[in-house]
Amino acid sequence: MAAQHDSAREREIRREQAHLDGVYRRLEEKIHEAEFLMDDASKRAQVGTPGALAERDAQVFRAGVHLNRLNSEFEDFLFGRIDLLRGADAERGPDGAYISSEPAEGAVREDGAADIAETLHIGRIGVLDAGYTPLVIDWRAPAAAPFYRATPVAPGRVVRRRVIRSKGRRVLGVEDDLLRPQITARLDGEELPVIGDGALMAALGQARSHTMRDIVSSIQAEQDLVIRAPAASVTEVEGGPGTGKTAVALHRAAYLLYQDRRRYAGGILIVSPTPLLVSYTEGVLPSLGEEGQVAIRALGSLVEGAEAGTYDEQSVARVKGSARMVKVLHRAARGALDAGEVPQRLRVVAFRNRVELDAGELRRIRQQVLSGTAPVNLMRPRARKFLLDALWEKCGARRHHTDPDLAAEAREGFDEDVSAEDDFTDFLDAWWPELTPRRVLASLADEDRLSLFAGAASGSGGTGRSGGAAGRGRTGRNRAGRSRRGQLLTPAEVRAVARSVRRLGADGEGPLSVHDVALLDELRVQLGTVAKPRRREAELSLGDPLEQLTGLDELTTAADREAPRRGRAERLAEERTDYAHVIVDEAQDLTPMQWRMVGRRGRHATWTVVGDPAQSSWPDPEEAAEARGEALGSRPRRRFELTVNYRNPAEIAELADRVLARAMPGVVPPKAVRSTGLRPRFAVASGELGAAVRAEAERALSEVDGTVGVVVPMRRREEAREWLSGLGDRVVPLGSLEAKGLEYDATVVVAPAQIAGEPPTGNESAGGGASLDDVPGEASPAGLRVLYVALTRATQRLTVLSAEGDLPDTADVPHLLRD
Numbered sequence: 001m002a003a004q005h006d007s008a009r010e011r012e013i014r015r016e017q018a019h020l021d022g023v024y025r026r027l028e029e030k031i032h033e034a035e036f037l038m039d040d041a042s043k044r045a046q047v048g049t050p051g052a053l054a055e056r057d058a059q060v061f062r063a064g065v066h067l068n069r070l071n072s073e074f075e076d077f078l079f080g081r082i083d084l085l086r087g088a089d090a091e092r093g094p095d096g097a098y099i100s101s102e103p104a105e106g107a108v109r110e111d112g113a114a115d116i117a118e119t120l121h122i123g124r125i126g127v128l129d130a131g132y133t134p135l136v137i138d139w140r141a142p143a144a145a146p147f148y149r150a151t152p153v154a155p156g157r158v159v160r161r162r163v164i165r166s167k168g169r170r171v172l173g174v175e176d177d178l179l180r181p182q183i184t185a186r187l188d189g190e191e192l193p194v195i196g197d198g199a200l201m202a203a204l205g206q207a208r209s210h211t212m213r214d215i216v217s218s219i220q221a222e223q224d225l226v227i228r229a230p231a232a233s234v235t236e237v238e239g240g241p242g243t244g245k246t247a248v249a250l251h252r253a254a255y256l257l258y259q260d261r262r263r264y265a266g267g268i269l270i271v272s273p274t275p276l277l278v279s280y281t282e283g284v285l286p287s288l289g290e291e292g293q294v295a296i297r298a299l300g301s302l303v304e305g306a307e308a309g310t311y312d313e314q315s316v317a318r319v320k321g322s323a324r325m326v327k328v329l330h331r332a333a334r335g336a337l338d339a340g341e342v343p344q345r346l347r348v349v350a351f352r353n354r355v356e357l358d359a360g361e362l363r364r365i366r367q368q369v370l371s372g373t374a375p376v377n378l379m380r381p382r383a384r385k386f387l388l389d390a391l392w393e394k395c396g397a398r399r400h401h402t403d404p405d406l407a408a409e410a411r412e413g414f415d416e417d418v419s420a421e422d423d424f425t426d427f428l429d430a431w432w433p434e435l436t437p438r439r440v441l442a443s444l445a446d447e448d449r450l451s452l453f454a455g456a457a458s459g460s461g462g463t464g465r466s467g468g469a470a471g472r473g474r475t476g477r478n479r480a481g482r483s484r485r486g487q488l489l490t491p492a493e494v495r496a497v498a499r500s501v502r503r504l505g506a507d508g509e510g511p512l513s514v515h516d517v518a519l520l521d522e523l524r525v526q527l528g529t530v531a532k533p534r535r536r537e538a539e540l541s542l543g544d545p546l547e548q549l550t551g552l553d554e555l556t557t558a559a560d561r562e563a564p565r566r567g568r569a570e571r572l573a574e575e576r577t578d579y580a581h582v583i584v585d586e587a588q589d590l591t592p593m594q595w596r597m598v599g600r601r602g603r604h605a606t607w608t609v610v611g612d613p614a615q616s617s618w619p620d621p622e623e624a625a626e627a628r629g630e631a632l633g634s635r636p637r638r639r640f641e642l643t644v645n646y647r648n649p650a651e652i653a654e655l656a657d658r659v660l661a662r663a664m665p666g667v668v669p670p671k672a673v674r675s676t677g678l679r680p681r682f683a684v685a686s687g688e689l690g691a692a693v694r695a696e697a698e699r700a701l702s703e704v705d706g707t708v709g710v711v712v713p714m715r716r717r718e719e720a721r722e723w724l725s726g727l728g729d730r731v732v733p734l735g736s737l738e739a740k741g742l743e744y745d746a747t748v749v750v751a752p753a754q755i756a757g758e759p760p761t762g763n764e765s766a767g768g769g770a771s772l773d774d775v776p777g778e779a780s781p782a783g784l785r786v787l788y789v790a791l792t793r794a795t796q797r798l799t800v801l802s803a804e805g806d807l808p809d810t811a812d813v814p815h816l817l818r819d
C-alpha cells in the first residue's frame with residue numbers, strides 16, 4: 001500500500017517536473033528573445049531618441065540577466081496548482097485564465113462525476129507561453145485567488161489544491177487538499193490523485209531560523225481576504241499572537257504593488273516597532289518579488305538623520321511618548337531662541353547716525369514676531385523686517401520725509417544699508433539663529449527651562465512672550481511649585497526627562513533614544529525647515545522596464561533587485577517623507593507621539609494597520625487610540641479579524657490564554673491549529689538565576705533544531721547576554737519588550753512575575769537600563785500583556801523558569817500561570 005502511495009506521489013512529482021521543465025524552456029526562449037532584442041536594438045541606427053535607445057538597451061540587457069539568474073536563485077518559483085471545474089462562462093481574464101469563480105451548471109454530473117476543465121499553476125511571477133496561455137499565474141493575479149480562498153465549504157470551481165515544493169529546477173514534493181471530496185473528478189481521462197496531508201501543517205512544523213519566511217504557498221482564506229482587500233482608506237486588522245498579522249502585512253505590500261505599480265511608485269512604508277523585527281522580516285518582500293518601492297523602518301529610524309541608538313528607562317519613555325509632549329515641545333520650540341547666549345543689544349550705523357535697540361526693545365520685538373503662527377525658523381525674515389522697522393523708527397529719519405514716495409525711497413536705502421552691515425547680520429544670526437530639532441531637544445536638559453514649558457497651560461506662548469530666559473525659568477519653577485493644577489508634567493517627570501536628554505550633549509549630537517525620535521519629528525514641524533528642491537517625479541519613478549517584453553509579467557530575482565536597486569531604494573527612502581501607502585505593524589504599541597510621527601508620513605496615503613490590543617504594553621490605551629484616530633483622520637475604515645494561531649501549538653496557547661484572561665478578561669484568544677503533545681515545562685531557579693537560565697537554554701537547544709529565545713525582564717537583558725554567552729547563535733537573549741513580533745522554536749520565559757510587574761511602556765528594545773527593584777511590583781494589566789507576548793513566541797517548546805516573586809506550586813507552576 002505504502003509502495004503504491006509512494007509511486008503515486010512520484011508519478012505526480014514527475015508530472016509537475018515536466019510542467020516546470022516546460023516553464024524553463026519558455027524562459028529560455030525569453031532569453032533568446034531578449035538577446036535578439038538586444039542585438040536588434042544595437043543594430044538599429046536611429047529609432048527614437050538616443051536616450052530612448054540607451055534605455056531600451058539597458059532594459060534588454062537586464063532582462064537577459066534576470067532570466068539567466070532565474071534558474072538558480074528563485075527558490076520555489078513554482079509552488080501551487082489548482083484543478084478547476086468548467087466555469088459558468090467562458091470569458092478569460094488578462095492572465096489568460098477563465099474568469100468565472102463558480103462552476104457551470106452541469107459541470108458535476110448527476111452521478112457525482114466531473115471533468116477537470118482547467119489547471120492553473122501558481123508561482124511568484126507570471127509566465128505565458130507563446131500563445132498567451134498561462135504557464136504560471138502570478139500569486140497576486142485574480143486567477144490565483146481561488147488557490148487561497150477555496151475551502152471545502154465554499155470550493156467554487158476548485159476540486160484539488162496542490163502545493164508544490166521545488167528548488168531551482170527540481171520539484172521535490174507535492175501536497176494536496178481535496179476541496180470537493182464528494183465528487184469523482186477526472187483529468188485527461190484519469191481519476192484525480194490526491195497526495196499528502198496538506199501543506200499548511202508541513203509549513204508550520206518546520207524549524208525556524210532568524211529570518212521570517214514568506215507564506216505564499218499556504219496563505220489561508222481569512223488572510224487572503226486581508227491581503228487582497230482594496231486599498232481604499234484604512235484597512236484595520238486585528239488578531240491574536242501568531243495569526244499571521246505581520247506575514248499578511250508584508251504580503252499585502254507585495255500585492256498592492258502588483259495591483260497598481262504606478263500608484264505605489266509613491267512608495268509603501270512599513271513601520272515596525274523594533275530593529276529586531278525589521279531584520280527578522282525584511283527578507284520576505286524580496287522573496288515575493290518586491291523590494292524597491294517598500295521601505296521597512298523601525299520606529300527609531302523613521303526620521304532622516306536621526307537613528308535611535310539607545311533606550312529610555314520605561315518611566316521616561318512613558319512621558320516622552322505621551323501626547324502631553326506636544327504642548328511642551330510647542331513651547332520649547334518657541335522659547336528656544338532664548339537658550340544659551342542671547343545678544344542683549346543691537347547697534348548699527350545708519351545715515352551716519354548710531355542707532356541702538358536695548359534688551360527691553362529687543363524682547364518686545366521678539367514677542368511681536370512670535371505672535372505669528374509660522375514655524376520659528378520660517379519667521380526669520382519677519383524678525384529681520386521687524387528689527388529694521390524698529391531701527392527706522394528709532395533713527396528718526398521718517399520724520400524728515402513728508403512725501404510718501406521719498407519716504408519709501410529713503411526707507412529702501414536705509415534697509416539696504418543696514419542689511420549690508422556685518423553688525424546687523426551677525427546680530428540676526430545670533431538673535432534668530434536657525435534652530436535644529438536636536439539642539440532644542442538638548443536644551444530641555446535644563447530643568448528650569450523644561451519645567452517652565454511643562455508648567456500650567458498659559459496659552460500657547462512659551463518664553464517668547466515674556467521676559468529673559470533666566471528670569472522666566474525662575475517664574476516657571478515658582479509657578480510650577482505653587483500649583484500642580486493644569487501642569488503638563490509633574491516635577492518628577494520634568495527631572496526624569498531633563499536627565500535623560502542630557503545624553504544628547506549641548507549641541508544635541510549625542511545618542512538618541514527610540515522615543516526621542518518622535519520628539520525630534522515633532523520639533524522638526526514646530527521649527528520648520530527650508531524645503532529641499534524636489535527631484536523630478538520621472539527621475540524617482542522606477543517604472544517597469546520589463547513590461548515591454550511580451551509574455552512575461554515581470555521577471556526579477558531577489559539578487560537582481562538587491563544589487564542595482566538597493567542604492568536607488570535607499571535614495572528613495574531617504575528622500576521620501578510622504579508615502580502612498582503606510583502599513584503599521586504591532587500598531588497597539590505606538591505611543592501618541594509616534595502616531596503623530598507616522599501620521600505625517602501618510603497624510604495622503606491609504607493605510608493598513610495591524611495589531612493586537614491584547615499585546616499592548618502602552619499603559620494608557622485610550623490616549624493611544626485617540627492619537628491613532630487623529631493620525632488616520634476621518635478616512636473610512638474597513639476592519640478584519642484573524643482568528644487562527646499558526647505559531648503556537650495548542651498546549652502553549654492554552655497556557656498563554658490563562659494570562660490573557662487575567663490581563664483582559666473576556667477577550668477571545670485565537671484558536672491554535674495544531675497540537676504537538678508537548679506540554680510546557682516548568683522549572684524553578686533555586687540557586688543562582690544565571691546558571692539556571694543557562695541550563696534551561698542548553699536543554700532547549702538539545703530539543704529543537706532551530707532557534708531558542710530566552711525572554712527575561714527588561715532590566716535583566718544585559719545580564720542575560722552574559723549568562724548565555726558561548727552558546728552559539730541559535731540562542732537569542734531578549735528583554736520582554738524586545739520579543740514583540742518574533743518567534744523561536746523554543747522559548748525560555750524567565751521570571752514571569754517580574755516581567756508582569758515591570759513598569760509598562762511603549763516599544764522598548766535592547767540597550768540602556770531600567771532601574772527597578774529586585775522584587776517585582778504588582779502585575780499590572782500592561783505588564784500581564786507583556787508576559788502574554790513572551791509566552792506566545794514559541795513554535796514548538798516553552799519553558800517557564802520561576803524566580804523571585806513567582807510563588808510556584810508543587811508542580812513548579814508560577815502563580816500567574818495557574819488556572
Ligand SMILES: Nc1ncnc2c1ncn2[C@@H]1O[C@H](COP(=O)(O)OP(=O)(O)OP(=O)(O)O)[C@@H](O)[C@H]1O
Pocket residue numbers: 200203204213214215218219220223239240241242243244245246247248612615646647740741742743792
Ligand atoms: N498561512 C500560513 N501558512 C504558513 N505559516 C503561516 C501562515 N500564517 C502564519 N504563518 C506563520 O505563523 C507565524 C506567525 O505569523 P506572524 O508573525 O505573521 O503572526 P502575528 O500575528 O504577526 O504574530 P504576533 O502578533 O505574535 O507578532 C509565522 O511563522 C508565520 O510564518
